[in-house]
Amino acid sequence: PARTTIISALGRMTDDGPALLPHNELLQMAGRAGRRGYDTEGHCIVLQTRFEGPDDAWHIIRQGPEPLQSQFNVSxxxxxxxxxxxxxxxxxxxxxxxxxxxxxxxxxxxxxxxxxxxxxxx
Structure with a gap:
């Protein structure tokens, strides 16, 4: 846990080439900010790169969450x-x-x- 998280890039390489992070992954990383029991709020800093900017961050946030799928398999x-x-x-x-x-x-x-x-x- 940390008071502040820093996200250094909004994109990543996939099998199909570069792609923006999915909404759920960005929220998961940002949600790590703030120490339970110590902080009432946390801060998340998203760094701008030469490939991604504020419009990309806004696009990811506005997408909304992806549907959850169970990964539970009975073996x-x-x-x-x-x-x-x-x-x-x-x-x-x-x-x-x-x-x-x-x-x-x-x-x-x-x-x-x-x-x-x-x-x-x-």
Whole structure:
């Protein structure tokens, strides 16, 4: 944790060549500013380079967050580790509490209801 974070560049090299940082990554880096329990606020300094300027920073911020996707994968190793510590029911409950399960189940139902409501307004 630090009171101030400094972001030295808004771009990075990707497989497709240079690209601006995604919104979520910029916020993740900027969000490191401020020490929990010590500071009431943090500061983030974004350095201008010859390749990126204020317009690029504004573009990234205005993009809005990218959708979250679960990276949770049930593998044989995970199952064996869970079953070495938990009962079958407890292991199943553990997996059912994952973000991916939420998105596929309850979250999907809520999203469909929100979509229907927005379409009804349009």
């Amino acid at each position: 044989y190793g995970l199952v064996l580790n869970l079953l070495s510590v938990y009962s079958m029911d407890e292991a199943r409950e553990f997996c059912n509490k994952s973000f991916g399960t939420y998105l596929r189940g309850e979250g999907a139902v809520k999203r469909q209801a929100e979509i229907a409501e927005l379409e009804a307004r349009a």
